[in-house]
Amino acid sequence: MNILIVGVGGQGTLLTSKVLGKYAELAGFDCKLSEVHGMAQRGGSVVTHVRFGKKVYSPIIWEGGADIILAFEKLEAFRYQNYLKESGVMVINDMEIYPMPVIIGAAVYPDTIKDSLSGKVKTAFINAAEIAIKAGNIKALNIVMVGALTKMLGFDFDKMSQAVTESVPPKFLDVNQKALLDGYNSIG
Amino acid sequence: MKKLLLTNQAIAQGAYESGVRVVSSYPGTPSTEITEAVAKYNEVYAEWAPNEKVALEVGIGASIAGARAMVCMKHVGLNVAADPLFTIAYSGVNGGLVIVVADDPGMHSSQNEQDSRFYARSAHIPMVEPADSQEAKDYVGFALDFSEKYDTPVILRTTTRIAHSQSFVEIGERQEYPLRPYVKDVSKYTMMPSSAKGRHIVVEARENKIKEVAETLEINKVIYKDKKLGVICAGAIYQYVEEALPHASIYKLGMVYPLPIQSLKRFASEVDECIVIEELEPFIENQLKANGVNVKGKDIFSLQGEITVATIREKMCGEKAVKGVDAPVRPPIMCAGCPHRGVFYILNKLRCVVNADIGCYTLGAQAPLSSVDTVICMGASVGMAHGFRKANKDAKNVAVIGDSTFIHSGITGLINAVYNKSAMTLIILDNSTTGMTGHQEHPGTGKTLQGDITSKLDLYQICKACGVEKIDVVDPYDLVNVERLVKENMARQEVCVIIAKRECELLKKGAKPYCKVEDCKNCGLCLRIGCPAIAKTDKGVKIDKSLCVGVDCGLCIKVCPFNSIKDAREDN
The missing domain is CATH 3.40.50.920 (Rossmann fold)
Structure with a gap:
């Protein structure tokens, strides 16, 4: 199973990979995670790779190798679409964060991302921020995304729930469990 | 027990289990987390050194005193530490000494993609390279044993994809290695020509022996x-x-x-x-x-x-990789509210040539601030600005450096500039942390790696002691005074320092105020500060209140000629 998590530096994608790593551990899989630190984190485009299965070698997913792309931002989903397998799926947070070239008018934010991606692969656009706010805290957006992924890939919900419990601070547990469930239910 | 560990954490665990007593490092992506992880073990003394050369010298001292020691750095840090590296190869060790160096092929967060393996070859030091977290932990132990057995430092090399990937690691117990006795030995530890000549012979013989050993090593x-x-x-x-x-x-x-x-x-x-x-x-x-x-x-x-x-x-x-699509790039940028922004806005406005340095403020090179001209290596801004002025006394250039980088290797450049009667301006962007690598303490923060209170290096007094007479401390959000000081200093025929002092915005906690837009004329001037919280729309700019830090920064309020941007707290 190859999961590519993409987003914008500062969106909390690292907790998502931590939960998925914990899930892999609970499910008894071999697992590798790969993340980017340093300069790339400062509002730049960020990618986290999560791979698990019987035996995992490369910590990095290759172009055309991802079973799912979990995108925290629309343009990032668009950017990394070549990493998806032909049979792959995408869960996309329906949110736009303008990169600096767009802010200063040197580039245009593409307005056809939704149609373009939906025309090629199986996609689910969710408003993760809204779901997270309803669950009690916008910061639980990343766990909403995990919930949606759990449904989309048919993962064991109870195990994922346990993975969340073991990955978040106890005082945020209730909010995150609700975020997981609401994210799960957001996928029809 | 097996645990998913970042390779950098696994290296720390390896040092802990293998009885390492002293660790000294300077932060640098992708190596930083090793030392942060080591700091959590009470049995290991760990510290941030001001630069990699000092870190290696600390490690060498600990090793010769009889302890197992480890020093960690990124690839370009090994250039800084190269001087002691080549000679510790001659002296050899007492307690095991492992030098971790993290290369960055693809330059995720570096100014070059040098291949550090050549250091092993030129310095005649064995180098190991793990392929996952478990191997990284195991190789630390292997390297320390090997170091003691063959009387040589050992380099452990990682690359970004290994350093920053996680895989399962078998966690073990710490094994204590008692301090080895220190015995005075001038022929081994005092590297002057008479003894170094003898040691060079030892180095070559040792390398020939290790070449033989390598043929049957289990790790190959x-x-x-x-x-x-x-x-x-x-x-x-x-x-x-x-x-x-x-x-x-x-x-x-x-x-x-x-x-x-x-x-x-x-x-x-x-x-x-x-x-x-x-x-x-x-x-x-x-x-x-x-x-x-x-x-x-x-x-x-x-x-x-x-x-x-x-x-x-x-x-x-012959399988073609699936090609990517054209999409607007998303380069890393200075955060909303970053105190560096005000200084770069003014330097861009004054069209200065900016000799910048390594850190978050390298991002001053990105549009729309576009104000950085040169970046070479840690500390280079100061020496280069001096050279610029000596080559062309009318050059309109300034040096810009961060607090941690200034302490790392900018101070000697400043001493040189004063000593050689330069006429240059140095701006120290003092945000009281090592920002880019993720907020590490340094001698100027007054806290140790573990967060304990310690003596705080006073940058003003350091500059004064270097012989600088014109030193000003300014709030980088204060655009009027930043502009005045830069103009004033550039006209002077002496070395001037401006300390632009304000804490990194990311270190602030609690609720933030924000700015709001009313009756925007859409002139676009506020977009020139390059704040990620401000975006252009057809009806005027909008401010993302989740990113904006409000009137404390207020750069957009200051640059708006129509008073259209206001402190949102005025509503209350």
């Missing part, structure tokens, strides 16, 4: 599969080869210097075609070719950037 593994193709590789590349070429036979090197030449020669002769796959330089390939081994390598793979599973498949199997 041969995995026989189909013999049509054989691949020689190490580190992350091994993992990619297993994935991309599942049928190929593999010679996986654990020790990348010195190479087991005879054993590799045998492997190459046993397969129909033998290829070395390595990132960056043909380090392994050229040594094999020099020894008459028939291999291919850089005639197939690039000297630049990272190798991936997809590039291996493309080059070896």
Whole structure:
């Protein structure tokens, strides 16, 4: 199973990979995670790779190798679409964060991302921020995304729930469990 | 017990389990987390040093005093530490000494993609390279044993993809290694010509011995599969080869210097075609070719950037990698509210030539601030600005450096500028942390690696002691005074320092105020500060209140000529 998590530096994608790593551990899989630190984190485009299965070698997913792309931002989903397998799926947070070239008018934010991606692969656009706010805290957006992924890939919900419990601070547990469930239910 | 660990944490765990007593490092992506993780073990003394040269000297001191020691740095840090490196190779060790160096092929967060393996070869120091977290932990122990057995420091090399990946690690107990007795030995530890001549002979003999040992080392593994193709590789590349070429036979090197030449020669002769796959330089390939081994390598793979599973498949199997689409780039940027922004806005406005340095403020090069002219290495801004002025006394240039980088290697440049009667302005962007690598303490923050209170280096007094007479401290959000001081100083015929002092915005906690827009004329002037919280729309700019830090920064309020941007708290 190859999961590519993409987003914008500062969106909390690292907790998502931590939960998925914990899930892999609970499910008894071999697992590798790969993340980017340093300069790339400062509002730049960020990618986290999560791979698990019987035996995992490369910590990095290759172009055309991802079973799912979990995108925290629309343009990032668009950017990394070549990493998806032909049979792959995408869960996309329906949110736009303008990169600096767009802010200063040197580039245009593409307005056809939704149609373009939906025309090629199986996609689910969710408003993760809204779901997270309803669950009690916008910061639980990343766990909403995990919930949606759990449904989309048919993962064991109870195990994922346990993975969340073991990955978040106890005082945020209730909010995150609700975020997981609401994210799960957001996928029809 | 098995645990998912970042390789950098696994290296820390390896140091802990293998009885390391002293760790000294300077932060640098992708090596920083090792020392942060080591700091959590009470049994290990760990510290941030002001630079990598000092860190290595601390490690050498601890080793000669009899302790197991580790020092960690990124690839360019090893350049700074190269002076002690070449000579500790002569002295050898007492307690085991492992030097961790993290290379960054593809330059995720670096100014070059040098190949540190050449340091091992030129300094005659063995180098090991793990391929996952478990190996990283194991190789620390191996390196320390090897160091003590063969009386040599050992370098452990990682690359970004290994350093920043997680895989399962078997957690073990700490084994204590009592302090080895220190015995005075001028011929070994006092490197002056009379003793160093003798030691050079020892170094060559040691290397010949290790070359023999390498032939049968367990960490060098041969995995026989189909013999049509054989691949020689190490580190992350091994993992990619297993994935991309599942049928190929593999010679996986654990020790990348010195190479087991005879054993590799045998492997190459046993397969129909033998290829070395390595990132960056043909380090392994050229040594094999020099020894008459028939291999291919850089005639197939690039000297630049990272190798991936997809590039291996493309080059070896002719499978084209799926191409990416055209999308607007998203470069890293200064955060909303970053105190560096005000200074770069003014430097851009005044059209100064900016000799900048390594840190978050390198991002001052990005549009729309676009105010950085030169970046070379840690500390270079100061020396370069002085050189600029000596070459052209009318040059309109300033040096810009961060607090941690100034302490790392900017101070000597400042001493030089004053001593040699320069006329230059240095701006120290003092945000009281090492920002880019993720907020590490340094001598100017008044806290140790563990967060304990300690003596705080006073940058004003340091500049004064260097002989600078004109020193001003200014709030970087205060655009009027920043502009006034830069103009004033550039006209003076002496070395001037401006300390632009304000804490990194990311370190602030609690609820933030924000700015709001009313009756925007859409003139676009506020977009010139390059704040990620401000975006242009057809009806005027909008401010993202989740990113904006409000009137404390207020740069947009200051640059708006129509008073259209206001402090949102005025509503209350």
